[in-house]
Amino acid sequence: MIEATLCFPRRTRGTESDPTEEVLLIEKRRGLGDGWYNGPGGKLEDGETPRECAVRETREEVGLEIDPETLEKAGELTFLLDGERHTFCHVYRTRSFSGEPTTTEEARPEWVPVDDVPYDQMWEDDQFWLPGVLEGETVVGEFRFEGGQPLDEAEFVGHDLEWNEHLETTDT
Numbered sequence: 001m002i003e004a005t006l007c008f009p010r011r012t013r014g015t016e017s018d019p020t021e022e023v024l025l026i027e028k029r030r031g032l033g034d035g036w037y038n039g040p041g042g043k044l045e046d047g048e049t050p051r052e053c054a055v056r057e058t059r060e061e062v063g064l065e066i067d068p069e070t071l072e073k074a075g076e077l078t079f080l081l082d083g084e085r086h087t088f089c090h091v092y093r094t095r096s097f098s099g100e101p102t103t104t105e106e107a108r109p110e111w112v113p114v115d116d117v118p119y120d121q122m123w124e125d126d127q128f129w130l131p132g133v134l135e136g137e138t139v140v141g142e143f144r145f146e147g148g149q150p151l152d153e154a155e156f157v158g159h160d161l162e163w164n165e166h167l168e169t170t171d172t
C-alpha cells in the first residue's frame with residue numbers, strides 16, 4: 001500500500017468587506033492524476049513522516065516553504081482498488097507559508113477561489129471530501145475504485161465518509 005500526502009495552502013484576498021477565500025491547487029504534470037487539479041503532495045519517502053512529506057512535496061512541486069508545525073491535519077483518506085487498500089492519504093491545510101508558487105516539471109500552481117474549485121477536472125472523489133476540508137472540517141473517508149491499475153483509470157464506485165471524528169494516526 002502506498003502512503004501519500006496532500007497539502008492545501010490557503011489565503012484570503014480581496015478587501016475586508018469583500019474577502020475571497022482561496023486555495024492553492026496544482027495542475028499535475030506527471031504521475032498519478034496527470035492533467036488533473038489537486039493539492040500539492042505525493043508519496044512518502046523512506047524514513048519520512050507524513051508531515052515532512054507534505055512539506056517536501058509542496059516545496060518540490062511549487063516552491064513554497066512551509067513550517068511543518070503549522071500544518072493542520074484535515075483528513076485521512078483510504079483509496080481501495082478492487083477491494084484492496086491501494087493508497088492511504090494524509091490531508092493537510094495551512095495558512096502559513098513563504099515564497100511564491102512557481103511552475104515546475106511536476107506541477108503548475110494556481111490560486112483558486114474556494115467557491116470555484118474545478119471539481120470536474122479533479123479526481124472524482126474530491127467533490128465529496130474537499131469542500132468540507134476547505135471549510136475547516138476534518139474527514140475520514142474510504143473511496144472504492146474498480147477496474148484494475150492504474151488507479152486514475154479505474155472506475156470510482158462508492159465511498160463512506162465520517163466528519164470531525166478522531167483521526168486514526170498519531171501524525172495529527
Ligand SMILES: Nc1[nH]c(=O)nc2c1ncn2[C@H]1C[C@H](O)[C@@H](COP(=O)(O)OP(=O)(O)OP(=O)(O)O)O1
Pocket residue numbers: 004005006030031032033038040041042043079087089123125126143151
Ligand atoms: N483518489 C485520489 N484522490 C485525490 O484527490 N488524490 C489522490 C487520489 N489518489 C492518489 N492521490 C494523490 C495522493 C498523492 O498526492 C498523489 C500520488 O501521486 P504520484 O504517485 O504521482 O506521487 P508523486 O507525486 O510522489 O509521484 P513521483 O514524485 O513521480 O513519484 O496522488
